[in-house]
Amino acid sequence: MKQSEYLKILNFAKTTLEDYNNWGETEVYKSSQESSKKLISEEQQKTFTVKPLNAKEQLYNLRQQVKDCKACPLGTTRLNAVFGEGFENADLMFIGEGPGYDEDHKGEPFIGKAGQLLTKIIEAMGQTRDTVYIANIVKCHPMIDPSNPEKRENDRPPAPLEMQVCKRYLDMQIDIIKPKIIITLGASSTKCLLNSEESISRIRGTLQEYNNVKLIPTYHPAALLRNPSLKKFVWEDMKKVMHFLSTGEI
Numbered sequence: 001m002k003q004s005e006y007l008k009i010l011n012f013a014k015t016t017l018e019d020y021n022n023w024g025e026t027e028v029y030k031s032s033q034e035s036s037k038k039l040i041s042e043e044q045q046k047t048f049t050v051k052p053l054n055a056k057e058q059l060y061n062l063r064q065q066v067k068d069c070k071a072c073p074l075g076t077t078r079l080n081a082v083f084g085e086g087f088e089n090a091d092l093m094f095i096g097e098g099p100g101y102d103e104d105h106k107g108e109p110f111i112g113k114a115g116q117l118l119t120k121i122i123e124a125m126g127q128t129r130d131t132v133y134i135a136n137i138v139k140c141h142p143m144i145d146p147s148n149p150e151k152r153e154n155d156r157p158p159a160p161l162e163m164q165v166c167k168r169y170l171d172m173q174i175d176i177i178k179p180k181i182i183i184t185l186g187a188s189s190t191k192c193l194l195n196s197e198e199s200i201s202r203i204r205g206t207l208q209e210y211n212n213v214k215l216i217p218t219y220h221p222a223a224l225l226r227n228p229s230l231k232k233f234v235w236e237d238m239k240k241v242m243h244f245l246s247t248g249e250i
């Protein structure tokens, strides 16, 4: 075989391994590495050694995909995709429904009035926004009038189809972060993950599961701004989560 052909094959194999690795396919990576051992020398093998990506790197790669996503019409009208933020190995993950005006403008989740209340709740739990992870079901701003992203009071809940299309990104985030417990904020995210028609007032505070991760639904902070008498229920739910995080029991 000509040396140029041999190099072409080596290069192809290396890119393929890197691709697998980018998708977190460490088993494929390992077995490819094992079989490649038989074909190439130890010295050559060093060029194949691709370290598996850590959670931070995997989230970075996923963020790049989300940034360019146009899988649903929201991707064409948003100002910024709002991927999510926080600790890549967080035990606790909060999931809201979707970005609003402020989040769309800054590209960060929960930074408007509801977000400021969420920050207070997180801090009252003895955590910070850097020790938990905050994400949404949909990554782009659902607008009543999509032609006018500069208009305030233009937010709407995400449509079921928009949530179904975007949920794959959230599933990958959960898979990478591996939280011990998820808190869904409000009816939209709770219904979407649990496939349940139960009202948020009935299902909040109950122990559920999503993709083998424990999940407790609670009210959305925006609901607390409208109706402060709901705060005591959210605090009850947060105490359950804190107890679980410190004892492993629920």
Ligand code: URA
Binding pocket: 096, 097, 098, 099, 100, 103, 108, 109, 110, 111, 112, 114, 115, 136
């Ligand atoms: N409401 C949400 O559900 N998510 C945000 O990021 C902001 C407000």
